[in-house]
Amino acid sequence: MASVLVINSGSSSFKYQLIDAETEERLASGLVERIGEASGHATHDTADGHWERSLEIPDHTAGFAVMTDAFAEHGPSLTDNAPVAVGHRVVHGGARFFEPTLVTPLVLINIEDLSDLAPLHNPANVEGIKAAQQAFPDLPQVAVFDTAFHQTMPPDAYTYGLEATTAERYRIRRYGFHGTSHKFVSEAAAAFVGRPLDDLKQIVLHLGNGASVCAVDGGRSVDTSMGFTPLEGLVMGTRTGDIDPAVLLYLQRRTRIAVDELDDLLNKRSGILGLSGHKDMRDLTRAADAGDEAAELALGVYVRRLKRYLGAYIAELGGVDVISFTAGVGENSAIVRARALGGLERLGIVLDADRNNGPNHGPRVISTDASPVTVLVVPTNEELEIARQTLDVVG
Numbered sequence: 482m483a484s485v486l487v488i489n490s491g492s493s494s495f496k497y498q499l500i501d502a503e504t505e506e507r508l509a510s511g512l513v514e515r516i517g518e519a520s521g522h523a524t525h526d527t528a529d530g531h532w533e534r535s536l537e538i539p540d541h542t543a544g545f546a547v548m549t550d551a552f553a554e555h556g557p558s559l560t561d562n563a564p565v566a567v568g569h570r571v572v573h574g575g576a577r578f579f580e581p582t583l584v585t586p587l588v589l590i591n592i593e594d595l596s597d598l599a600p601l602h603n604p605a606n607v608e609g610i611k612a613a614q615q616a617f618p619d620l621p622q623v624a625v626f627d628t629a630f631h632q633t634m635p636p637d638a639y640t641y642g643l644e645a646t647t648a649e650r651y652r653i654r655r656y657g658f659h660g661t662s663h664k665f666v667s668e669a670a671a672a673f674v675g676r677p678l679d680d681l682k683q684i685v686l687h688l689g690n691g692a693s694v695c696a697v698d699g700g701r702s703v704d705t706s707m708g709f710t711p712l713e714g715l716v717m718g719t720r721t722g723d724i725d726p727a728v729l730l731y732l733q734r735r736t737r738i739a740v741d742e743l744d745d746l747l748n749k750r751s752g753i754l755g756l757s758g759h760k761d762m763r764d765l766t767r768a769a770d771a772g773d774e775a776a777e778l779a780l781g782v783y784v785r786r787l788k789r790y791l792g793a794y795i796a797e798l799g800g801v802d803v804i805s806f807t808a809g810v811g812e813n814s815a816i817v818r819a820r821a822l823g824g825l826e827r828l829g830i831v832l833d834a835d836r837n838n839g840p841n842h843g844p845r846v847i848s849t850d851a852s853p854v855t856v857l858v859v860p861t862n863e864e865l866e867i868a869r870q871t872l873d874v875v876g
């Protein structure tokens with residue numbers, strides 16, 4: 482049987498899935514994390530069981546060895562289910578990559594060049610590709626870009642109100658991210674409600690560690706909340722989202738803060754973490770429930786920003802048929818969903834409290850039967866989408 486190996490690399494971790502090329506069945510999945518720390522950790526899941534291992538994992542190459550060891554020890558066999566290609570999530574494709582792309586030495590250099598624009602993501606994606614090339618030298622490697630789905634945004638959605646000559650010279654524009662997820666979820670939502678994708682006005686809320694909203698008109702992304710980098714838009718686990726850029730000028734003038742320090746402040750020390758000390762939504766809602774004021778404020782800020790984008794995109798689309806929640810927070814946090822959509826009955830959005838609090842089992846409706854707008858929870862599957870696009874490239 483032929484399969485596709487999908488890799489989603491982060492700076493100190495990577496997730497993988499082995500997917501059957503024909504049935505799309507997930508044959509195995511795993512997580513290799515705390516790469517470069519004193520003690521690393523790996524998990525491996527198959528139909529037969531779940532395995533965990535703690536050991537030092539100095540770099541991504543070593544991480545790949547841990548993964549291939551897990552396949553050798555616990556299966557499924559990479560010989561019987563030989564991968565025909567490795568598909569990689571690459572976050573920033575800039576203005577160079579609009580489609581899934583076979584990795585050549587030049588493509589890899591171009592992805593590396595884009596690291597400035599996605600410092601949390603692209604360097605890790607490059608590490609993952611290099612490690613995969615070493616581990617599987619005979620297999621084609623395919624890059625699938627988070628930015629690709631948003632290439633359909635019209636110029637008035639991707640252009641900033643920045644002096645045009647400067648914007649052009651430095652190619653400063655909005656790109657948008659999480660496109661693989663927004664594409665997968667908007668297609669899955671249309672299939673689930675049984676209506677043609679072409680006819681639907683949709684809003685997808687991808688709420689994970691990074692979070693973004695996408696307005697999808699007839700299956701095409703027409704606007705999204707992340708911009709030049711994955712920092713714009715929603716308040717996230719550790720990122721500010723939208724902020725008056727004059728704050729950066731002010732801090733720079735007042736404190737002479739170094740650029741890297743500023744980058745760290747905005748990307749890694751802000752968001753709900755910076756407001757409350759909790760970057761995980763489970764911890765934040767627990768603390769807010771227990772009466773922690775900073776946690777309650779952080780939750781309020783997080784939810785209000787969501788609501789602001791929902792309103793904006795309903796206006797941009799001229800109405801909405803389907804709203805879908807996805808990713809770690811979107812799929813699991815009933816409280817975030819209830820607060821984000823609370824009070825929107827006049828916009829035709831009526832949540833059903835029991836459904837919203839019900840158990841997860843694939844795509845499901847959480848609005849009332851009478852609600853003019855259908856609200857869904859749709860589990861994302863970026864890996865499956867990456868596998869499909871990888872197969873398209875390798876034939």
Ligand SMILES: Nc1ncnc2c1ncn2[C@@H]1O[C@H](COP(=O)(O)OP(=O)(O)O)[C@@H](O)[C@H]1O
Binds near residue numbers: 691762
């Ligand atoms: N049961 C849950 N309730 C609320 N939030 C959850 C739950 N499970 C996971 N999360 C949130 O999901 C986040 C991770 O989402 P995920 O989509 O896996 O992110 P990423 O792919 O960006 O790492 C966690 O930080 C956590 O806040």
Ligand SMILES: CC(=O)OP(=O)(O)O
Binds near residue numbers: 602658690691
């Ligand atoms: C683009 C982005 O923010 O990705 P993630 O949510 O995986 O951090």
Ligand SMILES: [Mg+2]
Binds near residue numbers: 689690808
């Ligand atoms: Mg994610």
